[in-house]
Amino acid sequence: MDEKVLLTGNIAAAEGALYAGCRHYFGYPITPQSDVVEYFSAKLPQMGGEFVQSESECTSINMLYGAAACGIRAMTSTSSPGFSLMQEGISHIAAAELPCVIMHVQRGGPGSGSTQTAQMDYNQVVKGGGHGEYRLIVLAPDSVQEIFDFVQLGFYLAEKYRNPALVLTDAIIGQMKEDVELRTIDFGPTPEDRSWALKIHRSPKGKSANVHSAVGIVGIYNEWLARTNEKYENIKRDEVRFQSMFMEDAELAIVAYGSSGRAAKGACKLAREEGLKVGVLRPITLWPFPQPQIEELASRVKKILVVEDNLGQMVEDVRGAVEGRAEVHFMGVFSRHMPDCNGMIFPDTILEEVKKLL
Amino acid sequence: MAEEEKETMELVIAGYGGQGVLTMGDLMIKAGSNVYKHVSWLPSYDTYTRGGRVVCYVILSDENILSPLVARPRTLVIMDPVAMDLYRDCLMPGGTLIIDSCMVSPEMVGREDIEVIAVPASEMAQSILTIKITNLVLLGKYLKLSGALPLELVASAMTKSKEAVLKDGFLTINQEALSAGYNYAN
The missing domain is CATH 3.40.50.970 (Thiamin diphosphate (ThDP)-binding fold, Pyr/PP domains)
Structure with a gap:
């Protein structure tokens, strides 16, 4: 077990x-x-x-x-x-x-x-x-x-x-x-080709890998750019992860990650207990950002509340995905329960903001 | 047979570094994880080993714990006057405030809508051996009032901590402090 x-x-x-x-x-x-x-x-x-x-x-x-x-x-x-x-x-x-x-x-x-x-x-x-x-x-x-x-x-x-x-x-x-x-999680096999890795060669004839970061000096710059760009596009296509909670009939969506995501989920539960139609979308991968999911969200809800413990950073990516199709509101560091660095954003404070917006 | 879901217990403990605020919470979740499906322990403390502000949020629940933060606790333990100023207002109306009356005068509370349980915890701890076990006196009182966990379970959780390297004598004294708080009648 x-x-x-x-x-x-x-x-x-x-x-x-x-x-x-x-x-x-x-x-x-x-x-x-x-x-x-x-x-x-x-x-x-x-x-x-x-x-x-x-x-x-x-x-x-x-x-x-x-x-x-x-x-x-x-x-x-x-x-x-x-x-x-x-x-x-x-x-x-x-x-x-x-x-x-x-x-x-x-x-x-x-x-x-x-x-x-x-x-x-x-x-x-x-x-x-x-x-x-x-x-x-x-x-x-x-x-x-x-x-x-x-x-x-x-x-x-x-x-x-x-x-x-x-x-x-x-x-x-x-x-x-x-x-x-x-427990150890099995995600499946990783690529077999490991010829890129440096090894110790006992014989002088051994073929060496060449690890370097001078991609436009030692290497061919365009090849590197094209290859990494393709890799990044593949990651964006295949690796977006997010958690969605109570979104089916939500009129307002809270978007928050990490510890603020926890507070948002707590606020969402409190809101649902009061019959308010609130959902949470929690980005799990911040890059790749769940842009398609937030684009889709913008067509379903009128208002989005972004909660993050800062002056407003991820909210810019949310606004970029929403492109004006829903109202995007922000709640950040000034909503902490104490005005100093010991402050944290509590679920109850998020609920108050949600009530103002609904 | 379906087990009956237990009431969720939320506790906030506040004091200063060195009083054992975080240890109280830690004992709660160590014992609590045997009884409740989920537990959470969230510390917040200043960058001093002793003397900085410390607050600990503890949740014991059979439900999934969505947020480990507790904005409106039903029970609050206060261990010094600064913590009283900072945290007295967060206690839910009708809630229970447990104070070390050697550190904080009950007159300081200034709220009529809550129950104040004043325990001379520092004196009780000193009479056993040392004020270092004041936290356990208060924890004992909390356990009696809340019924959150059986006293024996918390007492035995002490033997499982890494501080279990404590000599037997100290363990006995710790458990004595816990029982003294539990049995203290106002």
Whole structure:
């Protein structure tokens, strides 16, 4: 029988990686994800793996680049300021088309910001914080179970498309504890061709792979652009994931992801108890964004309320998909229950806003 | 035979770092996961090991827990005056406020629409051994008032925590604090 245990979201992320067979982790402690680093530091040496605490996130991401180039499952994790430090490396990994998983537990920014929860890195994660034209596959769990599952899914998708995958959480779902069922998920086979990975050749005649990120200098730029563009289009076509709740007869839809998605679902339940026709669409993949689903939503509901713990980032993508066919309203950081960084957006506050709009 | 669905228990505990706010919640879900289908524990704390604001949201439920946030708890445990100022208004009208009356005077409450349970928890803890177990006195009182979980189950959950490396003597003292709160009559 599958094991059910109580874990924080952060520890579930580490367990998800271990269940996915990841034995290489490089990271640097930063609140609110330091327990991921701590957990790997204790576990990996016991399991014959490699744990390295780097001197900064700039190094973690380049260690990950090296491990990914060898074709092994490897991971790093960080929080907002650390994620900024990783941008150059991420751009190179995406250019070299290497599979790996990055765990990002968001805190408030900009700068050193706060150590409390926020969803302020949506644009940076989804639109690419590094230079050049690349995309990360971005998975946004809203529960401890999903964190555990999506780290495994992240490894699978990363290998399927040879592209870095990112699991985006925040201080709420990273630090909260819930029941988790621990099991390895079989997503199916990953591509057999692994000739791209670096190997040790005992004979000097061995054929070497060549991992590089100079796609327009060493390689043929147009070929790279065409190939990655096709890959991105395939991901957009095949990998959109979302959760829909009470949408059948909804007059108003709440669109929210991650911890705000949880609050939105709580608000939706409260609204339904009062007979209000409210539904929730929760994007699970932030890239690829569920644009077709939101386009379709705009033809069915009059009003959409986007809830995210920031000043308004995903709402721009929702407006882009809706193209004026429904009213798009926004609820963000100023709706927190406390006016400081300890504030959070509660289901009850969302319900009040819903009532004003209906 | 279908098991009867139990009432959902929502609890908010607020104090400062070092008082054991999060440990109280942690014991609740450790014991609670044996009884309820779902549990959630959400901590929020400042960046200090001791002295910063701490609040813990706990839900025990047979239903799916949609949001781990509790805006209007029916029971609130307050462990210091600052927490009183910050959280007293969130308690649902008709709800129960449990306070450590050595830290917070009942006169501070200023609400007529709630029931105030004043427990001299710090003094009781000190008389057992140390104020470090004040949280368990308050947890015991909460268990008695709410009926959320059997006392024995929470007491045995302490042996399962990583702090179970505690010497036997400490475990006994912890359990004594829990029972003292449970049996305290106002």
